Amino acid sequence: MLFKSGVGIEIRNNQVNLVYLKASFKGITLAAESGLSLDPDKPEKERLNEAAAFINEFTRTHRISATPIYMGIPGELAVLRRIELPWAVRENLRGTLAYEMEKYVPFSAEDVCFDFQILSEDKAAEKLTVMLMAVRKEDIAPFLVISDLVEKGVSGIEIAPSAVANFYAYQAGNASGSSVILYSRDNGFDVLCVQGGALVHSRSINKTGGKEERGSAVAAHLEKVKEVFGDPKRPMRLILLGDASADETRAQIPGALGFDVTTLDIRGVGLSAERYLMAFGLAVKGIQDPPIQVNLMPPGLRKKPDRTSYGVMVVLCALLILSAAVWAGSHLYNQRRILNALDAELARLRTEAAAVDQMQAESEKIKKRIDYLASLRPGNVWVMDVLRELSQVLPMTAWVDDLKLSGNELTLYGTAESASELIPMLEEVPIFTDVRFLSTIRKGRDGKEIFRIGLKVSGQP
Numbered sequence: 001m002l003f004k005s006g007v008g009i010e011i012r013n014n015q016v017n018l019v020y021l022k023a024s025f026k027g028i029t030l031a032a033e034s035g036l037s038l039d040p041d042k043p044e045k046e047r048l049n050e051a052a053a054f055i056n057e058f059t060r061t062h063r064i065s066a067t068p069i070y071m072g073i074p075g076e077l078a079v080l081r082r083i084e085l086p087w088a089v090r091e092n093l094r095g096t097l098a099y100e101m102e103k104y105v106p107f108s109a110e111d112v113c114f115d116f117q118i119l120s121e122d123k124a125a126e127k128l129t130v131m132l133m134a135v136r137k138e139d140i141a142p143f144l145v146i147s148d149l150v151e152k153g154v155s156g157i158e159i160a161p162s163a164v165a166n167f168y169a170y171q172a173g174n175a176s177g178s179s180v181i182l183y184s185r186d187n188g189f190d191v192l193c194v195q196g197g198a199l200v201h202s203r204s205i206n207k208t209g210g211k212e213e214r215g216s217a218v219a220a221h222l223e224k225v226k227e228v229f230g231d232p233k234r235p236m237r238l239i240l241l242g243d244a245s246a247d248e249t250r251a252q253i254p255g256a257l258g259f260d261v262t263t264l265d266i267r268g269v270g271l272s273a274e275r276y277l278m279a280f281g282l283a284v285k286g287i288q289d290p291p292i293q294v295n296l297m298p299p300g301l302r303k304k305p306d307r308t309s310y311g312v313m314v315v316l317c318a319l320l321i322l323s324a325a326v327w328a329g330s331h332l333y334n335q336r337r338i339l340n341a342l343d344a345e346l347a348r349l350r351t352e353a354a355a356v357d358q359m360q361a362e363s364e365k366i367k368k369r370i371d372y373l374a375s376l377r378p379g380n381v382w383v384m385d386v387l388r389e390l391s392q393v394l395p396m397t398a399w400v401d402d403l404k405l406s407g408n409e410l411t412l413y414g415t416a417e418s419a420s421e422l423i424p425m426l427e428e429v430p431i432f433t434d435v436r437f438l439s440t441i442r443k444g445r446d447g448k449e450i451f452r453i454g455l456k457v458s459g460q461p
Helices: 044-061 087-099 137-149 160-172 211-229 246-251 274-286 308-375 383-393 419-427
Strands: 005-011 015-024 027-037 069-073 078-086 112-122 127-136 156-159 178-185 188-195 198-206 236-242 259-263 398-406 409-416 432-437 449-457
Touching: 005 044, 005 160, 005 274, 015 044, 015 274, 027 044, 027 274, 044 137, 069 137, 069 160, 069 274, 078 087, 078 198, 087 112, 087 127, 112 137, 112 198, 127 137, 127 156, 127 198, 137 156, 156 160, 160 178, 160 188, 160 198, 160 236, 160 274, 178 211, 188 211, 198 211, 211 236, 236 274, 383 398, 409 419, 419 432, 419 449
Parallel strands: 005 069, 069 156, 178 236, 236 259
Antiparallel strands: 005 015, 015 027, 078 127, 112 127, 178 188, 188 198, 398 409, 409 449, 432 449
16 A cells, blocks of 8 residues: 555536545545536536546646546446345356346446446355446446546546445444445435445435425435344444535434434545545545445556556565675675685594594504403413514515414414525524424515414513
């Protein structure tokens, strides 16, 4: 609803009333109102041109461009019918109403412009209650001429009673139960019944005869409305609206009818006169969705919604979102870059820590092996003493691949550059005696000599 606007136009035989509404953070406010009196004795074409010129001047003065414009026509031109239909026709309700139009109004579908509103849906009983609103094409034709002359185009046409009901809904909010609205105008009355926010009944009564005769006609119709839509257990609300003063209108309604009569203060919405009330109810449609949604204007003639402002707003929102996304992206990128650097450093430290852990594990294994070897004493000699002596005496060119110690008997199997040099070296070790080759020296594939030496180990070095 924010920053939307709407224009309402009430057109009658002798006057044109305009209201321009805007929505802001403070809610709906009255931006402008204006009226024009028409001479009913002038030719229709001249009056239509005057009305169109007045509307165009109003839109130019107030720089109205993309604002939806809704036009209201007299309620006596329309026929309203409350209809119950099978649930099955819901998917093609318009087509069904067009096909059966002559059952509900004394005209064919080709001769009328019509619209409808679903009042209630009873899935259990498989029934729909629909309000059908129809107006003859020849009656709506003059208003279509005006809409064609309006430079900014017209978004829709509806009757005065539905606009008045929407004004009441805007003023009263979600009023529960049924309410009757008596809307007085310069040439008659409109009697409306609103139930659950929906218009369920409308009747226009022209001012003919004297006050007593008009009062009797209004009272009789109000009595019928009360019988059909009222609650016998409590008084029915009667809302007085329109050009006539509340006292004059009350005077035409017998008190015995038992209505709870109230009036609405139009000053609450900023209107300067009652004559702009209906135009206000029309203009509200451009800002919010009122309870009564009908449009008698042929779809092909309706002004297409101008999406420019929405497009600009969408682009601005997109740019705002994009800039926020870029800022968030750069922030996340920097955070991610820092996290990646930290992850890389952690990975490096984990690698180093893993290497240290591996070295420590290997060290533990070696220590365990050393401890194990140190604990071995097959005979009267410690294995560690034997290994220490061998590591000190054997040259770097000799390799021991297998070592067996059984009691005091030690057997060495390995390779060397010169195996014959090993015997004198081993004999020099005090704890080694009886050093000898156990097998013939032979050459390996790598050219080194393969040896097998046996010796005895004494208990003391």
